[in-house]
Amino acid sequence: MGYIYITSFGDVEGRLLLGTARNVKEIFGLGVRVSSVPFPPRLGFNPKRNQYHAGTLLRYLEGVSFPNLVKLLAVVSFDLYEEGLNFVFGEAQLGGRNAVVSVFRLHSEDERLLFERTFKEVNHELGHTFGLTHCQDPRCVMSFSNSLSDVDRKTRFFCDSCQRKLSAALDLHSR
Numbered sequence: 001m002g003y004i005y006i007t008s009f010g011d012v013e014g015r016l017l018l019g020t021a022r023n024v025k026e027i028f029g030l031g032v033r034v035s036s037v038p039f040p041p042r043l044g045f046n047p048k049r050n051q052y053h054a055g056t057l058l059r060y061l062e063g064v065s066f067p068n069l070v071k072l073l074a075v076v077s078f079d080l081y082e083e084g085l086n087f088v089f090g091e092a093q094l095g096g097r098n099a100v101v102s103v104f105r106l107h108s109e110d111e112r113l114l115f116e117r118t119f120k121e122v123n124h125e126l127g128h129t130f131g132l133t134h135c136q137d138p139r140c141v142m143s144f145s146n147s148l149s150d151v152d153r154k155t156r157f158f159c160d161s162c163q164r165k166l167s168a169a170l171d172l173h174s175r
């Protein structure tokens with residue numbers, strides 16, 4: 001049985017991680033484990049931008065291994081960027097193994113909203129690791145989010161077309 005491992009960097013609430021794990025189990029159906037991975041202080045930190053470079057974190061995750069590891073997701077508390085973009089909610093290796101999601105811009109007075117937004121961005125980035133690209137259906141979790149209102153507009157679920165692609169990719173892991 002393959003596992004999706006979830007880890008956190010920075011100060012991420014345990015309840016949020018556990019909620020994320022439940023959501024990932026429900027949506028992807030694989031085993032899910034929450035495990036810790038050491039975080040080298042200031043890895044990927046850019047003092048000029050006061051943000052962390054998402055690609056650097058993804059490369060670091062490549063060196064991490066766990067038993068029966070299928071995907072590795074890091075949920076981080078700090079703000080992420082990529083060259084040419086002011087910020088990113090997350091980043092993933094398309095059809096690859098690793099993904100990172102930041103909760104920095106997802107906070108709300110309403111805790112349920114933070115949880116819901118986190119689940120959407122997590123499902124989106126994990127969707128990329130299973131080879132899914134952006135979707136034009138504005139309610140599909142694979143639609144692109146450029147702002148919080150984009151995040152709030154979409155659901156945490158895959159549209160029928162994306163779900164078919166995801167199920168085909170997941171089949172390869174359950175054989």
Ligand SMILES: [Zn+2]
Pocket residue numbers: 124128134144
């Ligand atoms: Zn995306």
Ligand SMILES: [Zn+2]
Pocket residue numbers: 135136137140141142143158159160161162163
């Ligand atoms: Zn879709």
